[in-house]
Structure formats: C-alpha cells, structure tokens
Amino acid sequence: MSEGGKLYEAIKPTADQSGLFDNLRQIIPAVRASGVKVFIVPHHHADPHGHDYDGWQHLNMFMEQGRGYKAFEAGSWGGEFHPEFGPQPGDVVVKEHWSQNGFANTDLDFLLKQHGIQKVVLVGLVANSCIEATGRYAMEIGYHVTLIPDATAAFNEEGMAAAKTNAPFYAHAILSTEEFLKVLPKQ
Numbered sequence: 001m002s003e004g005g006k007l008y009e010a011i012k013p014t015a016d017q018s019g020l021f022d023n024l025r026q027i028i029p030a031v032r033a034s035g036v037k038v039f040i041v042p043h044h045h046a047d048p049h050g051h052d053y054d055g056w057q058h059l060n061m062f063m064e065q066g067r068g069y070k071a072f073e074a075g076s077w078g079g080e081f082h083p084e085f086g087p088q089p090g091d092v093v094v095k096e097h098w099s100q101n102g103f104a105n106t107d108l109d110f111l112l113k114q115h116g117i118q119k120v121v122l123v124g125l126v127a128n129s130c131i132e133a134t135g136r137y138a139m140e141i142g143y144h145v146t147l148i149p150d151a152t153a154a155f156n157e158e159g160m161a162a163a164k165t166n167a168p169f170y171a172h173a174i175l176s177t178e179e180f181l182k183v184l185p186k187q
Contacts (some may be wrong), residue, residue: 001125002082006071007155015153015162020125023151027123035187036080039092041134042081043106045074062129063099063144067176100126102134109141119144121180122153122171123181127163132170139170147171148180 001011015021027098031038046052048136053059053067080086087093093113102108112120120143122131131152135145147167154160167174175183 006069006078010155011153014127014155014157017157018153018160019177020151020153023148024123026150026177027151028085030181030184031121032088033187034088034185036185037117039094039108039111039120040087040091041106041130042096043107043130044096044098045072045079046070048073060099063110070101077165097130098132100129100133101137102130103137103141104133108134112143116130118142119146121146121148123154126159127139127152127154128159128166129154132166133164135167136170139172141148144173145171146173146175146180148175148177150177151175 001010001015028038044052048070050068053063059067069143070076078086092111094102094108094111097104097106120135120138122135122138122145124131124168127149131147135147139145149164149167152160152163154163
C-alpha cells in the first residue's frame with residue numbers, strides 16, 4: 001500500500017489513525033531479527049486483461065466492484081510489494097488468496113505446518129476482511145492467533161470498529177505494537 005497507489009487514499013485515514021506504517025516499520029524488522037519466520041500472504045494479482053473471474057458464479061460485492069479496478073494488477077506498479085514490507089531472504093511467500101481468507105485456496109496451512117508453527121501473529125491489511133477472515137480460520141483449525149490492531153487498517157472507521165469488535169471471537173491475544181515488541185523473543 002504505497003502513496004499514489006489505487007487504494008492508498010481509501011486506506012490512509014485509518015492507517016494514519018492506527019499508525020499502520022510506522023508500526024509495521026518496527027514489527028517486521030524486529031521479527032526478522034528475532035529469528036521468527038515471516039510469512040507473507042499476498043492478495044491475488046489481477047489479470048491485466050480482466051479475465052480473473054471469468055466463469056465464477058458468485059462474486060461478492062467487493063469483487064464485483066473491483067473487477068475493473070485492478071488494484072493488484074500483475075506486472076504493474078500496483079501489483080508490486082511495498083518496497084519496505086516485501087519479502088526478504090528467509091521469508092515464506094504463500095500462494096495468493098483470491099478474496100479475504102489467507103488460508104482458502106492457498107498453501108498457508110501446509111507451509112505453517114512444514115515449519116512447525118502453531119502460533120500466528122497478524123498484521124497488515126485489511127483489518128475487517130483479510131486479517132479477520134484469516135484469523136478466524138486460523139483459530140478454527142487450531143492455531144494460536146495474536147492480533148496487533150495498531151498494525152492494521154481498513155477502508156473506513158466502521159471497518160476498523162467492526163474489526164475491533166470481532167477480534168476477541170478469534171484472537172487469543174490482542175496486543176499493541178509496543179506490547180508485542182516487549183514479548184517478542186530476542187535472538
């Protein structure tokens with residue numbers, strides 16, 4: 001989510017309010033330095049020709065709206081990882097998810113199990129869709145879920161409020177960036 005990106009202005013108010021970018025700038029390097037494995041769960045990159053959902057029978061409203069928008073268009077600037085937050089050597093990049101859940105139609109569960117991981121920490125976007133859907137599913141299939149709300153954002157304040165309301169239903173721990181960094185193992 002870079003300044004000038006297609007969705008940047010929509011996410012900016014809640015990102016600024018939560019401190020998303022500054023908090024990610026603290027969390028991600030600290031996690032890597034601690035030796036904890038970073039998993040990056042990218043959203044599907046849109047087909048530049050607009051054929052992503054050809055043959056799909058049931059597009060949700062967000063998919064329908066975004067069909068021609070191509071916010072994550074493959075091969076475009078908008079389809080690149082943010083230069084500060086993209087994969088680094090040693091990170092695990094999961095297969096792209098199509099809608100919200102980072103587990104659905106991806107290899108996330110398999111990769112977590114291959115690395116012996118039982119606890120996941122969720123940061124990034126979008127708080128009330130991708131983060132929440134991934135967190136709920138992770139909890140349902142037996143992972144311990146930690147959520148860091150000040151390292152997330154949504155498209156509006158209502159989305160952030162919904163994410164805050166729903167988080168205790170799936171998260172085992174809800175920590176601020178400051179709290180998380182205090183409990184992060186040091187290597």
